[in-house]
Amino acid sequence: MFECKAISLSRSGRQIIGPVDLKVEPGELLALIGPNGAGKSTLLALMAGLVKADSGSVLFRGAAFNRNPASSEFFARNRAFMPQFHTLSFDFTVEEVVALGRSPYHGRCRHGEHQKVIRRAMEMAEVSALADVNYTRLSGGQQARVQFARVIAQLDCGQAAEATAGKCLLLDEPTASLDIRHQHALMSSVKTLTANGLSCVAVLHDINLAARYADRIAILEAGRLLAIGTPDSVLAEPLLEKAFDVPVRVLRGVLPGQCLVACGPEDATGPCTTQQPAFGKPPAAQDTEAHRLGFG
Amino acid sequence: MNLALAMSRRDLHIYAALAALALSLAALAVLHGPLEGDVSALLAALLEDNPTLSQQRLASTFWHLRLPRVALALLVGVCLAVAGVTMQALFRNPLAEPGLTGSASGAALAAAAVIVFGGIDGLGFALPLAAFSGALFATLLILLLPADKGSMATLLLLGIAINAIAAAGLGFLSFLADDFALRSLTFWQFGSLGKASWPEIFPAAAVALPAISWLLLQARSLNSLLLGETEAHCLGVSVQQFKLRALIACSICVGAAVACAGIIGFIGLVVPHLLRLILGPDHCRLLPASALAAPALLLAADSLARNLVSPAELPIGILTSLIGGPFFIYLLLSPKRNAHRV
């Protein structure tokens, strides 16, 4: 359905990505995790067609992206990408920003239909109450939710409940600036969409969020796939320790149907209590980076 | 509120108001001037089979002085406004102006060369032609330089460099110029619609209208670009190609405007900005509204320019700023600013 075939990319002589083989099925939510600088965002940019791979190909329904207008339009309606950072600095209202996602459907939908899709997307991202507010005056988290509504509106062809079926959503750290409630609200929305046949690839920093929602998790390290599979199979201590270079405990049985990953002291071997904080980045992430770059 | 989708009632009102304003100012400009004669006298002069000398003059004034002037005001206004809006969207900066990538200063340099080396009689068609080519050349130079065209910052810096080089060239030319050419140069840089004549307006319009029409149709692409180049790409805009075309279209507009009327500042920078305060940043509204408001402002300024100190004439640039400036400040300070967008 949506697949990367042996894609690789190098910049100034350094191999950044790959070769990576990856396949996402309709209805599937794939989480990309990995340490800083592992190439998660770059891989996502390759999949979004923003960067051209040195070799290999990205195929969507068997077709590769190319620059002719028909292809651009086709991909604009079938593949949406939400970047990690947003640069919009003009005084649009929230509703207008969401409506910007509708531009690939210009002339293809009636006005009322656009309105319905926009309303639905705003409800899904819980920004309906902000519809007339100036986007630039929102907090970072609110802006992220508006952008989420925009990419949903971009994929929604407005026909029915499964309006986004067979399409692909690429999210780069969508939850980075959200509070805990909205993190889960956003991921639940994604889940609702994938349940209706959308495929989604999301770069997530929060391993527990990935564990809770993803159908499969891919661990990326130095531009290569270290492992890919169901959360249960991938979230193993040796694998995570190798990827993140930090001692890790995987706790099972704390939450129903989900394992929790926590950063633990190297010598801690005793049973963990449920009070242990389960969210947030491993505190040693920065050291890991330094070590990786050869400064450690 | 219905961005990019349909025209709301409120939008219609605004377009209608702007169009009415532009039209009435145009009507005022063709019907009224320093030359004596009210509307009925003018009509009589135009319809008379055997006109008297003064009627001939009035009719000729109407056909060859007032009408071309109004036509030029419309053309230049639309050119500068559309180019201004586009530049601000391309650079995602409301402070960008139409000549940001060097087109205006390229035009000025070429025009200066003609003024200084062409002598008094060499000014006919050489001047507008040189100005137009100068504008296009400056932009093409930037686009053809083997720099990273993906980055707007690079383009901006190249534009600054081109502007600086052109300014240096202009300085050198004014050093070479005799007193007389220097004065011509100074006045040319103020801008004026006084030279309006059909033989100049028709070719300029023929060149500029395709660029203007194309730009007016790019509202959605410009909107997408405001989100960011990444987002625009994902929304189906071929960003690099689009930027290239838009920059060339802008330089054609600026070149045509500068060729016919010299450098008229303020309009291209402030009219889009001003309308953004009223209408919001949606280009589906902003482009047509600017294309109506800028000619209106230019017509108003020109009417004052040729009537206020008649029989002399004020440089139009002074008046556009004089009318637009206070209005702009009023909008910026208005407590109702952005009232419709909370």
Added chain:
Amino acid sequence: MRNLLLRFSLLLLASQMLACSTDQDGNQTEQASNTNLQRIVSLGGEISETLVSLGLEDQIVAVDSTSTWPTSLRQLPDVGYLRQLNAEGVLALQPDLILASHEAGPTETLERWRTMGIDVQQISTGPEVETALNAIRALGKLLDREQQSLEIIERNRQQIALVANLDSPPRVMFVLSKAGNLPLVAGSGTKAHTMLTVAGGSNVAAAFTGYKPVSPEAIVELAPQVILVASHGLPSFGGEQALKNDSALRMTPAALNGYIRVVDSQLMLSMGPRLGDAVRILASTFNNYSRTQSQSVALGGE
């Protein structure tokens, strides 16, 4: 918003009506007073001067901004700078005859007036004495005042002929104004060059053409013995006192001898019927200089 636009346009309308109505009143009164005379618009300082000296001042209905002498001309409507003429504005003055220096423009505007049946005459006025005198003759012919014009020319020629041939012409520098931080000096091909040469001086800056800014060091090098400063450029130096202390001019022989002189710009640079007067004034300055120099040489010799 609509209200605002409406109010704005009304304001504009009102102001324009006002401008028009005052203008028309002006025209009507003027028209009443000289119905049987030609209505002449004069574009160019020297042309206006010539018209006045030919006794035609009462036929001039408007002048351009360079026509500043006689000062009575400033009472007339001013059509602005002669390169930036307002076609309809001039038309509204109902001229029968437009007399323009060859510098007037835009050319399209002059052409337009011609097609409207107005007699538009362009007269070459030049930086040379002969072209200047020829212009006076041409105007005299055009306006049926040939005899008067010949008398004016003859008077000027006599005044020029009176200029004494000095053994060693003083080295003269003509400064138009201060441009930026540098004096703008007249080179060859300028009216100033012609004037000071005809008056018996030698232009130190004859090596370049036109008005050019000259650095202080180059001015010291040029070593002018007399410096003439155009009166309209005096404010750019900050007044007479500041002129004497100007860092660029201070170190010249002219400053040491007290020969930095402010001259009437209109008189010196218009090259109209007062050409001879201007030459006489300049020549006497140069003569005075030569005399003081030879005296001091003579004193030094004793």
